[in-house]
Amino acid sequence: MKRGKMISLKREEKGMTVSELAKELNVSEWRVERWEEGELPDSEHLLNLSAVLDIPVEELLRDGDDEEDGAKDLSYGEGYGINGAGMNVSPKVGEPDNYNKGVLKKAENDISTLKETVVATPSGRDGYGIAERVFGYIVMAIFICIVIVTESMQFIDWINRPRELTTENYGDYITVSVDPVRNYNCDEYIVTIEAKEDITDLNMFLEIDFYLYMKGNVEQTVQFSGSIKKGEKLEKRVYLEIFGTYTRYRVRSISGGLA
Amino acid sequence: MKNKKDRTFLICQIIVAIVGLVVMIINSRFTFMWAYIVCMLCSIPAIYFNYTLCKFENRWHARWNERNPCGGEPSLFLMYSNKIAEWMIFILALILALLPI
Numbered sequence: 001m002k003r004g005k006m007i008s009l010k011r012e013e014k015g016m017t018v019s020e021l022a023k024e025l026n027v028s029e030w031r032v033e034r035w036e037e038g039e040l041p042d043s044e045h046l047l048n049l050s051a052v053l054d055i056p057v058e059e060l061l062r063d064g065d066d067e068e069d070g071a072k073d074l075s076y077g078e079g080y081g082i083n084g085a086g087m088n089v090s091p092k093v094g095e096p097d098n099y100n101k102g103v104l105k106k107a108e109n110d111i112s113t114l115k116e117t118v119v120a121t122p123s124g125r126d127g128y129g130i131a132e133r134v135f136g137y138i139v140m141a142i143f144i145c146i147v148i149v150t151e152s153m154q155f156i157d158w159i160n161r162p163r164e165l166t167t168e169n170y171g172d173y174i175t176v177s178v179d180p181v182r183n184y185n186c187d188e189y190i191v192t193i194e195a196k197e198d199i200t201d202l203n204m205f206l207e208i209d210f211y212l213y214m215k216g217n218v219e220q221t222v223q224f225s226g227s228i229k230k231g232e233k234l235e236k237r238v239y240l241e242i243f244g245t246y247t248r249y250r251v252r253s254i255s256g257g258l259a
Numbered sequence: 260m261k262n263k264k265d266r267t268f269l270i271c272q273i274i275v276a277i278v279g280l281v282v283m284i285i286n287s288r289f290t291f292m293w294a295y296i297v298c299m300l301c302s303i304p305a306i307y308f309n310y311t312l313c314k315f316e317n318r319w320h321a322r323w324n325e326r327n328p329c330g331g332e333p334s335l336f337l338m339y340s341n342k343i344a345e346w347m348i349f350i351l352a353l354i355l356a357l358l359p360i
Contacts (some may be wrong), residue, residue: 043330128306133265137268143278147278
């Protein structure tokens with residue numbers, strides 16, 4: 001008998017519906033239907049199914065094809081010369097002969113081997129192995145150490161950050177640029193400062209050198225004052241007597257508070 | 260391969276993942292944040308449910324490619340190779356958290 005048909009018949013003999021059997025085995029109805037269509041039950045359900053329906057595990061493992069093919073082999077000698085030649089070695093009806101006893105024994109051994117193979121104890125389960133846990137803890141400890149060290153260094157830098165602008169550190173907090181209004185014969189320049197951080201009470205004196213046409217080097221002083229937010233810009237215009245070129249700038253003095 | 264459902268270890272992994280995310284946010288490292296989140300969301304459950312995933316993979320393989328369906332008991336090779344891949348993704352995510360970009 002086919003495996004699926006056998007499961008179906010046994011279930012009906014027990015007076016169970018598909019859903020009751022599924023509930024009994026703690027599986028889905030779909031899975032029970034699959035089994036009744038001939039699918040081999042999973043190893044984890046095989047023993048439970050066998051117990052609930054009173055079907056030997058061997059029968060569940062052996063599909064109907066094997067049984068039908070082997071039916072003649074395991075029966076009573078018909079078709080074998082040793083019986084058909086009048087040698088009077090045929091056993092009584094209902095008992096296998098010696099040859100077929102051996103075949104039966106071998107089949108039982110094969111089935112037990114198959115059972116051990118298919119219904120093997122699971123080789124693992126969800127979770128973590130010992131070595132894996134050790135490795136994981138080491139990796140996570142290294143990561144946490146690196147994070148602690150880097151973040152501590154950043155925190156120390158933040159604690160020790162400058163609180164006031166000086167002529168030495170202003171470059172880290174302010175960008176200065178001097179740009180001509182025109183690209184030729186320019187006698188007007190725009191001086192711009194941009195804050196990289198929030199600055200309070202800024203007071204900055206810039207000395208800007210220009211080279212004027214026919215007059216040589218001249219120096220202009222520009223003052224910026226007030227509070228600037230990060231990213232804000234302050235502009236001042238510088239007017240020259242005659243067109244000339246921008247040479248360089250110097251910060252004569254600067255003061256201000258940093259956040 | 261005897262495994263233990265070690266919840267302490269799982270919690271440690273989740274804490275480390277959160278620490279990495281916080282570090283990225285504090286330092287404004289948003290470039291690889293999406294990759295970090297994806298890697299962590301994939302690797303931590305996959306490391307824990309490695310056996311189930313391997314079994315599921317075997318069953319599907321058998322269902323589509325084999326004549327007779329099987330229970331799906333995975334081989335040690337499959338489980339080890341998947342574990343290694345999952346741990347590599349986890350470590351990659353930790354490296355992303357430390358990259359200064």
